[in-house]
Amino acid sequence: xxxxxxxxxxxxxxxxxxxxxxxxxxxxxxxxxxxxxxxxxxxxxxxxxxxxxxxxxxxxxxxxxxxxxxxxxxxxxxxxxxxxxxxxxxxxxxxxxxxxxxxxxxxxxxxxxxxxxxxxxxxxxxxxxxxxxxxxxxxxxxxxxxxxxxxxxxxxxxxxxxxxxxxxxxxxxxxxxxxxxxxxxxxxxxxxxxxxxxxxxxxxxxxxxxxxxxxxxxxxxxxxxxxxxxxxxxxxxxxxxxxxxxxxxxxxxxxxxxxxxxxxxxxxxxxxxxxxxxxxxxxxxxxxxxxx
Numbered sequence: 001x002x003x004x005x006x007x008x009x010x011x012x013x014x015x016x017x018x019x020x021x022x023x024x025x026x027x028x029x030x031x032x033x034x035x036x037x038x039x040x041x042x043x044x045x046x047x048x049x050x051x052x053x054x055x056x057x058x059x060x061x062x063x064x065x066x067x068x069x070x071x072x073x074x075x076x077x078x079x080x081x082x083x084x085x086x087x088x089x090x091x092x093x094x095x096x097x098x099x100x101x102x103x104x105x106x107x108x109x110x111x112x113x114x115x116x117x118x119x120x121x122x123x124x125x126x127x128x129x130x131x132x133x134x135x136x137x138x139x140x141x142x143x144x145x146x147x148x149x150x151x152x153x154x155x156x157x158x159x160x161x162x163x164x165x166x167x168x169x170x171x172x173x174x175x176x177x178x179x180x181x182x183x184x185x186x187x188x189x190x191x192x193x194x195x196x197x198x199x200x201x202x203x204x205x206x207x208x209x210x211x212x213x214x215x216x217x218x219x220x221x222x223x224x225x226x227x228x229x230x231x232x233x234x235x236x237x238x239x240x241x242x243x244x245x246x247x248x249x250x251x252x253x254x255x256x257x258x259x260x261x262x263x264x265x266x267x268x269x270x271x272x273x274x275x276x277x278x279x280x281x282x283x284x285x286x287x288x289x290x291x292x
């Protein structure tokens with residue numbers, strides 16, 4: 001009998017439980033549970049409903065074991081940068097979402113203590129206003145960090161709730177009508193659609209319809225991918241003929257075509273559940289005595 005493994009893959013808009021196994025040298029998977037996930041705006045801030053997330057994690061596990069009783073192991077992956085502060089074994093509310101704008105005010109102060117060039121040299125992580133260091137400093141400024149007794153990233157918190165063991169995973173500890181998709185104004189606007197329309201209006205090319213707006217977004221994203229690809233080639237001195245796209249974005253044929261246009265590369269769409277597949281393969285490797 002083959003061994004079954006359970007990957008719990010949670011994104012910012014949905015989560016899914018996927019059972020995987022090896023059959024004649026081929027990885028087979030089945031999605032056994034899916035649930036919605038979204039940020040909530042409370043008192044002007046964006047938060048995660050961490051209790052609802054955990055409830056769905058448990059319900060998905062029940063459904064997975066109901067269909068596959070001989071599951072060997074399970075693991076959880078989520079988005080990066082967000083975390084849970086703990087006191088007396090309980091979360092310090094709220095559990096902020098990465099798109100909350102509370103970090104904007106503290107970024108200059110963080111860089112005055114640790115200039116970004118030094119920060120980048122130490123971590124290799126590109127600047128994003130929602131990086132954990134800025135979130136933690138915001139928590140320090142408002143006193144939340146002083147109240148906390150411990151700190152776990154989102155997947156580590158959910159796993160701790162399941163098994164009672166606190167562990168820190170290494171990679172989580174390290175995390176035409178063109179407009180600049182990286183502009184700070186798009187970090188956490190009250191209304192993303194309105195903000196994009198306003199940005200385009202400032203260029204004299206306000207979209208007349210929703211279709212025009214979507215077209216602008218697609219072109220802008222693809223253009224950004226092209227710029228990033230060329231920068232990567234310039235920095236590494238290497239050149240590639242293909243760009244592999246994995247995850248949910250791989251389903252968007254229009255964006256893939258535009259990306260091919262702006263990068264000048266062949267775009268290859270990989271499986272949409274790439275993160276879950278990686279999750280399963282790591283579990284299988286560990287089970288067989290391998291290393292990660």
